[in-house]
Amino acid sequence: MSNEIESILTENRVFPPFDNLVQGAAISGMDGYRAMCNEADANPDEFWARLARENLVWNKPFTQVLDESEAPFYRWFGDGELNVSANCLDKHLGTPTANKTALIFESDDGKVTKVTYKELHARVCEFANGIKALGHKTGERAIIYMPMSIEAVVAMQACARLGIIHSVVFGGFSSKSLHERTVDVGASLVITADEQVRGGKTIPLKNAVDEALGMGGCEAVSHVIVYKRTGGQVAWSEGRDVWMHDATANQASQCEPVALSAEHPLFILYTSGSTGKPKGVQHASGGFLLWSLLTVNWTFDAKDSDVFWCTADVGWVTGHTYITYGPLAAGLTQVVFEGVPTYPTVGRFWDMIQRHKVTVFYTAPTAIRSLTKAAEASPSHHPREYDLSSLRIIGSVGEPINPEAWMWYYKNVGGERCPVLDTWWQTETGAHMITPLPGVTPLKPGSCTLPLPGIAAAVVDEAGEEVEQGKGGFLVIKRPWPGMIRTIWGDPERFKKSYFPPELKGYYLAGDGAQRDKDNYFWIMGRIDDVLNVSGHRLGTMEVESALVAHDLVAEAAVVGRPDATTGEAVVAFVVLNQSLPEGEEADHIAKQLRDWVAREIGPIAKPKDIRFGENLPKTRSGKIMRRLLRVVAKGEQVTQDVSTLENPAILDQLSQAH
Ligand code: WTA
Numbered sequence: 012m013s014n015e016i017e018s019i020l021t022e023n024r025v026f027p028p029f030d031n032l033v034q035g036a037a038i039s040g041m042d043g044y045r046a047m048c049n050e051a052d053a054n055p056d057e058f059w060a061r062l063a064r065e066n067l068v069w070n071k072p073f074t075q076v077l078d079e080s081e082a083p084f085y086r087w088f089g090d091g092e093l094n095v096s097a098n099c100l101d102k103h104l105g106t107p108t109a110n111k112t113a114l115i116f117e118s119d120d121g122k123v124t125k126v127t128y129k130e131l132h133a134r135v136c137e138f139a140n141g142i143k144a145l146g147h148k149t150g151e152r153a154i155i156y157m158p159m160s161i162e163a164v165v166a167m168q169a170c171a172r173l174g175i176i177h178s179v180v181f182g183g184f185s186s187k188s189l190h191e192r193t194v195d196v197g198a199s200l201v202i203t204a205d206e207q208v209r210g211g212k213t214i215p216l217k218n219a220v221d222e223a224l225g226m227g228g229c230e231a232v233s234h235v236i237v238y239k240r241t242g243g244q245v246a247w248s249e250g251r252d253v254w255m256h257d258a259t260a261n262q263a264s265q266c267e268p269v270a271l272s273a274e275h276p277l278f279i280l281y282t283s284g285s286t287g288k289p290k291g292v293q294h295a296s297g298g299f300l301l302w303s304l305l306t307v308n309w310t311f312d313a314k315d316s317d318v319f320w321c322t323a324d325v326g327w328v329t330g331h332t333y334i335t336y337g338p339l340a341a342g343l344t345q346v347v348f349e350g351v352p353t354y355p356t357v358g359r360f361w362d363m364i365q366r367h368k369v370t371v372f373y374t375a376p377t378a379i380r381s382l383t384k385a386a387e388a389s390p391s392h393h394p395r396e397y398d399l400s401s402l403r404i405i406g407s408v409g410e411p412i413n414p415e416a417w418m419w420y421y422k423n424v425g426g427e428r429c430p431v432l433d434t435w436w437q438t439e440t441g442a443h444m445i446t447p448l449p450g451v452t453p454l455k456p457g458s459c460t461l462p463l464p465g466i467a468a469a470v471v472d473e474a475g476e477e478v479e480q481g482k483g484g485f486l487v488i489k490r491p492w493p494g495m496i497r498t499i500w501g502d503p504e505r506f507k508k509s510y511f512p513p514e515l516k517g518y519y520l521a522g523d524g525a526q527r528d529k530d531n532y533f534w535i536m537g538r539i540d541d542v543l544n545v546s547g548h549r550l551g552t553m554e555v556e557s558a559l560v561a562h563d564l565v566a567e568a569a570v571v572g573r574p575d576a577t578t579g580e581a582v583v584a585f586v587v588l589n590q591s592l593p594e595g596e597e598a599d600h601i602a603k604q605l606r607d608w609v610a611r612e613i614g615p616i617a618k619p620k621d622i623r624f625g626e627n628l629p630k631t632r633s634g635k636i637m638r639r640l641l642r643v644v645a646k647g648e649q650v651t652q653d654v655s656t657l658e659n660p661a662i663l664d665q666l667s668q669a670h
Contacts, residue, residue: 026454036450037308044451047464059493063301068102069093070270083511085491086274087298094268095277095300096172099339100132108342115367116161119208119350136266139169141258145234149174149269153200154193156180158207159349162238163325166202167335174269178279181326182207184614186222192281194228204238205245210354217245273297279500280328282438283551285540291500292438299441302494303337306442311371312449313341320346321373328438329408352378357385358392365397373406377546379416380577394423404449406432409547410579411535417456435459435535441494445533458532470525475516486525487518543572543580548616558612564588569628569636573645583645584619585628585666592626602670621669627662
C-alpha cells in the first residue's frame with residue numbers, strides 16, 4: 012500500500028453539514044436521505060418512474076420502467092418518447108427562465124458573452140435547421156471537435172434536437188485519435204473550429220480534422236462544419252466544408268425537436284480501457300437526461316439564484332453532464348470558460364469566481380493541487396486575495412482527492428463555509444454515484460462518502476460477496492440505474508466482458524478498488540485494471556504502449572503509472588530500442604523524439620513523463636513482463652521482491668535511469 016493511501020485511511024477528521032445548507036436543501040438532513048434510499052430500495056421501478064415523470068417532459072409517456080429481458084443490456088423507459096434538447100431549452104420558454112442568462116462565456120483573453128435561455132434556444136434551432144438543410148438525419152453520427160465555446164454547447168444541443176448521435180473528441184487529442192474515433196463511430200458529419208485558443212496560444216483544429224479525414228476510412232463524412240473562432244488560415248475543401256455562420260444564416264429560429272425513444276442513443280464518448288483501443292461508451296437519451304438533472308438538483312442542491320461553474324471541457328463526460336445537459340435542464344445560469352487556470356495569472360479561477368459571483372464551483376483535484384503550489388509561489392494571486400464569498404458549494408471530480416488538497420480547497424477556496432463534495436463517478440455511470448450531499452452528509456477529507464439514493468454500491472470480492480468494513484475489494488453497483496452506459500458502440504461483447512463479468516453475479520463492475528469504513532463511507536483506492544489517471548484523464552497503458560511500438564526506433568515498450576504530487580499519476584515508459592542502448596545526449600534526444608511522437612499519436616496528455624531505456628524488459632521465464640517490478644522501479648524504489656523467477660534480473664539496474 013502506498014503512503015498516500017495509508018494517510019487517507021488514517022484520516023479521521025469529520026465536518027458536519029452546515030445548518031444553512033440543511034434548510035431548504037433538495038435532500039434535507041440524513042433522515043431525508045435515508046427516506047429516499049428506503050423508497051428506492053423498497054421498489055426501484057416505482058422510485059425511478061416517479062422521478063422520470065416528475066422531472067422530464069415526455070412527448071409520449073412510458074409504460075415500462077426497466078426492461079431486463081436482455082440484461083446486461085438494460086433499457087429504461089424504452090416505450091416513452093422525449094427530446095433531450097426540448098427538456099433543456101423549450102421547457103423554459105414561457106417561464107421566467109426564458110429571459111434568464113443561460114451561459115456566461117468567458118474567452119481565453121477575458122471577453123465575456125452572455126446568452127439567455129431564449130437566445131440559446133434560437134441559436135440551437137438555427138444550427139439544427141442548418142444541419143438538416145445539409146441533409147443530415149436522425150440516427151447519423153457527428154464528431155464534435157471544438158474549443159470550449161457557446162458554439163460547442165449549441166452543436167451538442169442541435170444534434171440532440173435532431174437525434175443525431177454526437178461523439179465529442181477533446182480538442183487536445185491528436186488527428187490520429189480523432190481519425191480512430193471518426194472511423195469507429197461511422198460519422199457522416201464533423202463539427203469543428205478553425206483554431207482553439209488556450210493560454211494565449213492558438214492551436215489548429217480544422218487542420219487536424221483535414222489530416223484525420225485524409226487518413227482513409229472516413230468516406231462517410233460528407234460535411235465539415237467550421238466555427239470561425241480566430242480567423243486563422245485553414246485549407247478548404249469545396250462542397251464538404253461549410254462555415255458554421257453560413258450554415259445558420261437565414262435559418263428559422265424555430266426547429267421542431269424530434270420525439271425520440273428514451274433509449275435512442277444521445278451520445279457516444281470514448282474512454283480508455285485496458286486494451287489499446289478506446290471504448291465508445293454509449294448513453295441513452297431519457298436515462299442520461301434524468302440522471303444528469305437529478306444529480307444537479309441533489310448533489311449541487313441547485314437553486315434558481317445559482318451561478319454554476321464546472322471547469323471541465325465538453326470533451327470529457329463531466330462537460331457533457333455538468334455543462335451541456337444537467338445545468339440547462341435545471342435552468343441554471345452557468346459559466347463556460349475557454350482558457351486555462353494559469354493564464355493570464357494563476358489567480359484566473361479566483362478572479363472569475365469573484366467577477367461572476369459563482370455560487371457552485373466544480374473542478375478537479377489536479378487543478379487544486381497545481382493551484383495550491385502556484386498560490387504559494389505567487390501570494391498576490393492566492394485565493395485569499397479575492398472575494399470568494401459568493402461560493403456556497405465546492406466540488407471535486409476525476410480522481411481521488413488527497414486530504415491535504417481537500418483541506419486546502421476547503422480552507423482557502425471554500426473559506427471553511429462550503430462543503431467540499433468529492434463526487435465519484437465515471438463516463439460509464441453518466442453522472443454522480445457516490446458523493447456527499449450538501450445538506451446531509453458529514454464530510455471526511457478523502458472519502459466520497461455515501462451512494463446517492465437508488466444507487467446500490469458495494470465492495471465485493473472475486474466471487475461477488477460483500478467484504479467486511481475496512482477490507483479492500485472491487486467497487487460494484489448491484490442494481491441498474493437509468494443513467495448507466497447502454498453498450499460499447501459496435502462491441503457488445505466487450506461491454507459484457509468489461510462491466511458484467513459472470514463471476515460477479517451480474518453486478519456492474521466499475522474498475523476501481525474501494526473499501527468502506529466503520530460508518531460505511533466509501534474510500535476509492537484507484538483503478539484495478541491497466542488504466543492510469545493522469546490529471547483526472549483516463550489513459551490506458553496499452554494505448555501508450557501501442558503508440559510507442561508504432562515508432563520505427565522502438566522494439567518493445569511497457570508503460571506503468573507512478574504517483575505524482577500534481578497530476579495524481581504520471582506515465583513512465585520502459586523502452587527497448589531496435590538499436591544499441593543509447594546513452595547521454597543521444598538517450599535524451601531519442602526520449603524527446605518518443606515523447607513528441609506519443610503526443611502526435613494520442614495527444615499531449617499521454618506524453619510519458621519519464622522514459623527508461625533497457626536492452627530488455629524484466630520478464631518471467633514464460634515471457635510475461637513483470638509490471639509489478641516496473642512500478643517499483645518507476646517510483647525509484649529499491650526492488651525488495653524475490654526476482655529469482657526473472658529471466659534477466661540484471662535488467663532492473665539498467666531501467667532505473669530516467670530520461
Ligand atoms: C476516477 C470522470 C476517486 C476513478 C467523471 C474512475 C475518482 C475514473 C473520482 C473515471 C473520485 C473519478 N474519487 N476516483 N471522486 N472520480 N475517479 O470516466 O478511477 O473520466 O473510475 O469519469 O476516475 O474517469 P472518467
